[in-house]
Amino acid sequence: MSLITTSRRPSVKARILIRELSYILPSCVRINRGKANLSSLIAQAIQLGKSNLVIVDSKKNTPSSINIIRIKDDTTIIGRNILLISEFEEKKSISNLRVPENIPRYYIIDGGVPLNLSGRLSELLDSLGVRKINVERLKSISGVVFYFKWEVNEIILKFYSAPSMSELGPRLKIKDVI
Numbered sequence: 001m002s003l004i005t006t007s008r009r010p011s012v013k014a015r016i017l018i019r020e021l022s023y024i025l026p027s028c029v030r031i032n033r034g035k036a037n038l039s040s041l042i043a044q045a046i047q048l049g050k051s052n053l054v055i056v057d058s059k060k061n062t063p064s065s066i067n068i069i070r071i072k073d074d075t076t077i078i079g080r081n082i083l084l085i086s087e088f089e090e091k092k093s094i095s096n097l098r099v100p101e102n103i104p105r106y107y108i109i110d111g112g113v114p115l116n117l118s119g120r121l122s123e124l125l126d127s128l129g130v131r132k133i134n135v136e137r138l139k140s141i142s143g144v145v146f147y148f149k150w151e152v153n154e155i156i157l158k159f160y161s162a163p164s165m166s167e168l169g170p171r172l173k174i175k176d177v178i
Helices: 014-022 038-047 113-127 135-140
Strands: 002-006 029-030 052-059 060-070 079-090 106-111 145-152 156-161 170-177
Touching: 002 014, 014 029, 014 052, 014 060, 038 052, 038 060, 060 113, 079 113, 079 156, 106 113, 113 145, 113 170
Parallel strands: 002 029, 002 052, 106 145
Antiparallel strands: 052 060, 060 079, 079 170, 145 156, 156 170
16 A cells, blocks of 8 residues: 655665565555655556555654655645654564565554544554554454554554564654644
8 A cells, every 4th residue: 555765865774664664564565766756756656556655754864754645546645644753763673574464454542642643643544554443452353553652742653463462663753743
């Protein structure tokens, strides 16, 4: 469902982040951007049958934002969200673990997340093909869980494998969702 790439001059950490996200996001294809502009990236996404374009930007050698652009087959942009990142931590021990395509993806937004951010996150995750789930159902499902928790005016995002709840991928601190 998504084509993922970096900004034109990516940092090493941005490349690591897109690699790890490509292993976790459903039906995700990772490409090297090179000198491609936004129009050609959208055209490439459509050619690959993807409805989302994910671009990881970096500043000062660290990922600073994740731009998620929803597109139609006629190259029309139908929506855009930006996750502003304050911190990124890779999970070196599991960074090459690719989650199989047939494994469902779910998300949980902790009750402490402000309602305005929670609503924007839900809309964004629904567009990426990730379904909402209640905490009570975690023991009875098998899949990948995107867990959002509110801590000190930031959202902490962690990825888990259910039902074992072993951590899968990168940890992100998100300042805001635009």
